[in-house]
Amino acid sequence: MIHSLFLVNASGDIFLEKHWKSVVSRSVCDYFFEAQERATEPENVPPVIPTPHHYLISVLRHRIYFVAVIQSEVPPLFVIEFLHRVVDTFQDYFGVCTEAAIKDNVVVVYELLEEMLDNGFPLATESNILKELIKPPTILRTMVNTITGSTNVGEQLPTGQLSVVPWRRTGVKYTNNEAYFDVVEEIDAIIDKSGSTITAEIQGVIDACVKLTGMPDLTLSFMNPRLLDDVSFHPCVRFKRWEAERILSFIPPDGNFRLLSYHVSSQNLVAIPVYVKHNISFREGSSQGRFDLTLGPKQTMGKAVEAVLVSSQLPRGVLNANLNASQGTYTFDPVTKMLTWDVGKINPQKLPSLKGTMSLQAGASKPDENPTINIQFKTQQMAISGLKVNRLDMYGEKYKPFKGIKYMTKAGKFQVRT
């Protein structure tokens, strides 16, 4: 299983190492650095690198490489999933998962890593169990600890470890009992030159924030559960009940968690909330290119399209872009050739546009591909698939919780080819 872990920052320094079995020299990372140098982009480093005696499996999150050293056969996804879980835990504990945060909390990081793996095999990865073992650092707690001499480390085995509901601790108490659910849908789409949809699918998640006293048993039902084509659940959801009745029945974990992620069957036509009119052209022989982009709303069910952000990787030959945005601001990074246009909200009466010229390298030939345009947007109070939560019931506890449901639609990987 997992032998050692090295954390490598963007500039290629190992700033943390942890070994669960005998110590592996950090020179093993040289193979990783080699691969890193070979890769043109940070994302292009292969996740699995074989070396003569070890195998390196790495993930890249928040510009930090988490490099696990493996000595023998193990499912690579096992390691990858675990590393992501580590990152999630750090984020949960420190708010951000940056090099600085990890260095500042190196002791807590070490204690966490110690608890999460034993002899390279995951021991406790549930956040509520970990939080009982090692309390997340807060300013208040640090102060209290300095004064009273108490510690951040629990002395008892977390109750979750032995129970049948390991995701929830016992004895949770809140004065305000509330349960919030966010239905967030993302549209992944590729739109071709002429504006027709090549592929579009909807992926959704239901994120929950449940702060309820005791052991509540919740059921969540949908108006139209048939929409959900493929689902994956938090372990708390009773699968059989879903199979039989299409109802989500669960004892929720305490705090924030992802209840469900789903995929809406691709047979349904996906409504695309925005359209793009574009005219990007380069002329042979001239060092100028034209850039003309207009955005407009389409099939939004009357809701406003907000937080629109357009980005595009312009061809390498482009030196600069001299554009004029009718709304919002644009930036062009001449090094990475990345054009970003922060549009904001689309006003259907006055469509936002970005027009102007691009100057090309003198003498360079015309780029043979037009750039793809990536669009991000958000629409509140609407789930584009039409999914609706019917009702949320609570059993097992007597108080009346405050319940809330929010819908949102976002662009996932939304690309327009030009």
Next chain:
Amino acid sequence: MSVQNFPPIYSTVVEIFQWLKSVYKNISFPEKGSCLSSGRSLAPRGRRSCSSIGCIVSVPFGSHNNVWSTGRDPAIWEADTDAVYAALSHHLWSTFTAPEAKSSNEDLKEMLESNKESLKLEAMKRVVGLIAKGKNASELFPAVVKNVASKNIELKKLVYVYLVRYAEEQQDLALLSISTFQRALKEPNQFIRASALRVLSSIRVSIIVPIMMLAIKEASADMSPYVRKTAAHAIQKLYSLDPDQKEQLIEVIEKLLKDKSTLVAGSVVVAFDEVCPDRIDLIHKNYRKLCNLLVDVEEWGQVVIISMLTRYARTQFTSPWKEDNEKAFYESEEEKKDQTEATPYTMDPDHRLLLRNTKPLLQSRNTAVVMSVAQLYWHLAPKHEVNIVTKSLVRLLRSHREVQYIVLQNIATMSIQRKGMFEPFMKSFYVRSTDATHIKTLKLEILTNLANEANISTILREFQTYVKSQDKAFAAATIQAIGRCATDISEVTDTCLSGLVLLLSNRDETVVAESVVVIKKLLQTQPTQHSDIIKHMAKLFDNISVSMARASILWLMGEYCERVPKIAPDVLRKMAKTFTAEEDIVKLQTVNLAAKLYLTNSKQTKLLTQYILNLGKYDQSYDIRDRTRFVRQLIVPNEKSGALNKYARRILLAPKPAPMLESAFKDRDRFQLGTLSHSINSKATGYQELSDWPAVAPDQSVRNVEVVEPSSSESEEQSSDESDETSSDSGKSSSGSEKSSSESEPEQKKKTKTKKAPQKKSKAAAAVTAPSFGPVKTHELLHHMTGKGLSAKYHFPRQPCLYQPSMVAVQVILANSSDHSLEKIHIGDRSPAGLNIHCFNTIERLEPEASVTVSMGIDFSDSTQAANFQLCTKEDQFSVSIQPVVGELLMPSTMSEQDFSKEQGKLLGMNETSATVAMATANTSSQAVSKQVLSVANVGVVSSGPNDLHRFAGRTVSSGALVLVSLELKESSALLTINTEKSVMASMLLRDLKQALALARLYPRFWVHRRFTHDFTLKFRPRCTTNAKRASDPDAVQKNTFVKVPST
């Protein structure tokens, strides 16, 4: 060279740096805090440009040349090297290495040895910081190890971290800490026991192997499943430290495999995989248990169990893939006979069990679990069932980049064999410009694998976009893919070819080069019609500078020189001009072309050929000199060449088989999917081959399990834990409102299926004494006459309560015998007011003639006082009460005989109650005795030797006080003793037990019925009134109840 030559005298490294910086602008300043680095830990890397002081420390040891290797004017460096070097070494020696580094560690040492807890903790935190950075802190070992017995748990944990890191280096000192761990292994707190075992087993010091072995053995029988899980982990650690312990460890593994806790299952399978993966016989008995537990095991355990079961199943079951058999069916007459004789394939129920129980895990949020189920279905399921994994795998593509990478690799392998599986999801593999290059190429691979006549036009259109991509490596891969599509699907070969020819005029060189290479391969498959394309390529030849492409064109010219008789010699002429400037690969192909032309068209090319051969003879590369010599001997006739010359034409111009354009994933299926070996396409260390299906299935009965008797080693915590799990299952399903009956049905079936067989087989199974097998008595709660149609019955399922451990679980069966449906059935007011009841969820509607079972939890606080509450419907309220029998306020506790005696010793005097009971001679067998005791009280049997002393142990549900029952048989009477702190309960229990045992003596056959009589009188009252005669006849009542009993 002397230090005095230096302008200022520097006192610290920092100042040296500042000075160096002022001289050499591009030395970056070291980060704060990195001053403690030792030279050992960092190899100087030019790119980091000395960002760490580590590089500087390495100066005195002679690696200064590496330190500033980039971006500097070597001349400046050369001039000052010696001076800088001298300054650095001097100052480092005097100011940094020795005093400062030492003083900081001295500092820590002092802090560690101080009396203040907070100082120690602070010091340990800093030490851990050093370890995390990979710096050496081993000299602090003596100071740290002293704190191992600290009371402060955080300090202790940090010391553990330190110990595990350095114990290997400081073996002697590490031994000092061992006794602390040995003591901690006996702690009552399971968490401390577990962490002591964890650290003890992580200390890699071979002297303590026997101590570790002992600790593991003890922990494997610990009552806490968490400690047992730690023991399972320790097994692997000990094995890697000392493989000679294998035999003993296998024994422990065997024991732990039998463990019923879901917590242990995953860890012990990991140990099994590591220590003795070939001991498949250990799995047989546990196979069904593992399958059934699987859903409840934690996610990481699921992954390892599933992959182990995949390997197991491939050795134990016959192939479900019928296709092979059917093929054989038509092959010959003889085989046909065999086939008709052979029975049709039926799947082993155990095989089916595995497939069925893993299926829900496809919905897991853990990608590794989903992948492992997918590979299980791929390797084990009948072909038509594999498709169910498709959706889940496609879903994983939404996950992180690294996950995508692995999943796409596996899909690529799958899609070669089973196009149909992923074809409907083709669009999910369309490439986005933001994907990483390796993701793009994998998607391309899959799209190519999925191509068929129907979708090829869509795919090719998509490919056209990719070819124009800015990512040139990807564009090149796309061209390869187009080539593969062209060879695979003959309909589009021409379209592809013309498309590729168009690309030849592309501006990008890599694209053109790749096109040439692919066109070359395509032309080879059908050269006849394509002389036009060859001519076109000849025209392009001047513009192409990528050597691989040039070489390909030259080869094509040579190969098909007879089709382009006019152009080929001209190309050779051009090559002769530029020969010396070409790359090796082009030169080799030029020699080839010359040779071929010489053979076919010697009139025009003889001189050119000789010229080229002469050039080649004196080339720098020996490869080319070699080839030239060989070709000359082959084609130019002279006296030495002999017979070979005659065959030159046949050798050089032999028709060559076209290359197969194949997927790179073609041969990956030799590895089990989802493994590391599959991902890197070579055998990883420790990879275990997936065996082929056996032709004949091995004996199935090996998996039959006898119902396990509680052994003496299993103790209380475990048993409660076990039943916790089972009860959670049944509790969930039976509570009606929580889980549908459709779930419980197959589950029940499955359970009965697996349990029936062994019970039939062995009579020994009848001696089951597990507490949950005790009889279940149903009591009336509300009669349907009083309840206006609503009737309620309850019984004690004798399972730990799901809601709170201090509650007694009660199952209530609500039935509607009226003609209208009842609504909103729920529990209302209760008395005494403080009564702690876990109510069932409100039942919205109960149809006529329908019944529903719900479970409640009631905290009786160890008293037999009745729990009164109101059962309400929408319209009415009925006061009901549940009167517990004292025996139901207990829960079984498993303990060994020794423990029993020990505990009994503590509960003497006031706490002991005893009586003599007259026993029936027929009931002296231990079976009968335990049956009767268990019918009265929910206690556990303490297994003991074949003497006449029977022991039972239990705890009260609320307070957890021990209740020990012992029964000493003497001829026709028995001495019944009850030891417990709860003396009231003791006397009540004694009365009940006495009654039961005495009854058994008087009415050995009817004791059960008689005990039920009073429960049923209420129920039969209406009938009694209508049929007074029958009611007055006690026998009739008995008969009635007798009929009723089985139905409850």
